Amino acid sequence: MNAWIWGIVGILLTPVVAGLVGGIDRVITAKMQGRMGPPVLQPFYDVMKLFSKQNLVLNRFHHDLVICSLIFTVAAVGLLFAGENLLMCIFALVVGNVFLVLAAYSTNSPYSMLGADRELLQMLAAEPMILLAAVGIYMATGTFDINLIASGTHSAIQYLPGVFFGLIYVLTIKLRKSPFDLSTSHHAHQELVKGLSTEFAGPSLALFEIIHWYETVFVMALIYLFFASRPIVGIVAVLIVYFLEILIDNINARVKWDLMLASAWVITLIFGLGNLMLLFILK
Amino acid sequence: MSIKKSPWIIHYDGSSCNGCDIEVLACLTPLYDIERFGIINVGNPKHADILLITGGVNQQNKTVIKNLYDQMAEPKAVVAIGACACTGHFFAECYNMLGGVDTVIPVDVFVPGCAARPEVIIDGVVKALAVLEKKQQEKVTA
Ligand code: SF4
Numbered sequence: 001m002n003a004w005i006w007g008i009v010g011i012l013l014t015p016v017v018a019g020l021v022g023g024i025d026r027v028i029t030a031k032m033q034g035r036m037g038p039p040v041l042q043p044f045y046d047v048m049k050l051f052s053k054q055n056l057v058l059n060r061f062h063h064d065l066v067i068c069s070l071i072f073t074v075a076a077v078g079l080l081f082a083g084e085n086l087l088m089c090i091f092a093l094v095v096g097n098v099f100l101v102l103a104a105y106s107t108n109s110p111y112s113m114l115g116a117d118r119e120l121l122q123m124l125a126a127e128p129m130i131l132l133a134a135v136g137i138y139m140a141t142g143t144f145d146i147n148l149i150a151s152g153t154h155s156a157i158q159y160l161p162g163v164f165f166g167l168i169y170v171l172t173i174k175l176r177k178s179p180f181d182l183s184t185s186h187h188a189h190q191e192l193v194k195g196l197s198t199e200f201a202g203p204s205l206a207l208f209e210i211i212h213w214y215e216t217v218f219v220m221a222l223i224y225l226f227f228a229s230r231p232i233v234g235i236v237a238v239l240i241v242y243f244l245e246i247l248i249d250n251i252n253a254r255v256k257w258d259l260m261l262a263s264a265w266v267i268t269l270i271f272g273l274g275n276l277m278l279l280f281i282l283k
Numbered sequence: 284m285s286i287k288k289s290p291w292i293i294h295y296d297g298s299s300c301n302g303c304d305i306e307v308l309a310c311l312t313p314l315y316d317i318e319r320f321g322i323i324n325v326g327n328p329k330h331a332d333i334l335l336i337t338g339g340v341n342q343q344n345k346t347v348i349k350n351l352y353d354q355m356a357e358p359k360a361v362v363a364i365g366a367c368a369c370t371g372h373f374f375a376e377c378y379n380m381l382g383g384v385d386t387v388i389p390v391d392v393f394v395p396g397c398a399a400r401p402e403v404i405i406d407g408v409v410k411a412l413a414v415l416e417k418k419q420q421e422k423v424t425a
């Protein structure tokens with residue numbers, strides 16, 4: 001019963017928190033560039049405006065696939081807050097992501113298709129590290145059950161500094177920030193028009209934004225799990241990591257996909273797998 | 284929710300001399316920072332609310348302009364920036380020119396000047412917001 005309530009609270013609070021974080025992100029980014037930046041509530045204005053616009057649906061699958069994606073992404077966050085199995089949450093998120101790619105593939109636009117291709121590459125680069133993080137948390141705490149991980153007496157971070165570093169590295173991919181915003185970017189100036197989201201308009205694009213909000217909160221919660229036994233430290237760590245991501249976004253240009261894939265896998269192998277092997281030998 | 288708080292623009296360069304284009308881009312710089320008003324240059328007609336066009340229309344780009352306009356979701360507004368986009372200016376006599384932007388698509392706001400200054404461009408966009416809001420209300424009541 002309690003788990004249900006937590007899950008629903010998580011689902012309801014996520015858009016509020018992620019929207020605010022997005023707004024603060026845009027203000028900090030603007031300040032870093034010597035500008036004033038938009039109001040903090042800007043992401044909410046954007047999404048509400050998009051809902052009031054005309055929906056340019058291209059075929060009978062397009063909008064439905066976005067809704068499927070939303071359902072799975074929301075479910076992933078709900079399950080996470082309900083304290084269910086960590087692996088299940090991660091796979092639900094991946095399924096949501098795949099639906100988004102399918103929606104982009106269902107159109108005829110070459111930009112959208114290229115964006116979808118690159119989104120698959122991004123998943124290929126990021127998912128191994130995220131799965132290793134789950135395995136690492138299992139090895140450190142002895143369980144995949146988020147309830148037990150969160151109520152444990154010691155934090156996973158003391159066993160998994162390498163895994164944590166690797167996770168931060170691929171977080172840039174998940175948050176769609178430079179240098180890894182290959183499939184679609186928060187900023188306009190890219191060669192793919194808007195990549196993955198090119199063909200979404202109005203309400204579909206609003207759903208796309210909301211899906212991204214849920215993803216953002218999901219990866220932040222993943223970071224928090226490393227510090228679960230000390231909530232204050234956890235929250236501070238999440239804030240620091242997010243600030244670092246904004247900084248990295250602002251001081252980097254986009255890289256090519258092969259560099260992204262190679263570097264992500266090298267980091268995953270050295271820091272992720274290396275950490276796990278050490279843990280296996282020493283423990 | 285009012286569209287006024289988050290107008291996204293797309294900028295298209297017709298056959299301008301690039302003078303007005305530079306002024307449009309100047310609006311994005313720290314000095315003018317149009318993101319203060321929630322305005323983003325999205326570069327994708329399907330996401331945009333306001334189409335900014337600099338330069339006049341010629342035989343080659345008239346289909347492009349029509350295409351961009353058709354791909355935008357309702358409600359939408361068009362702002363013609365600079366004397367060229369308004370009337371064709373001194374290119375109007377050329378053999379390949381059709382004239383101002385209003386020869387191919389309906390224009391809501393004309394921004395004069397050669398080149399149009401960033402302050403006037405921002406003013407033009409703000410005028411377009413009122414047009415957008417009116418169109419949105421018409422959509423709701425219809
Ligand atoms: S109005 Fe003047 S500055 Fe602007 S595009 Fe035409 S000639 Fe160039």
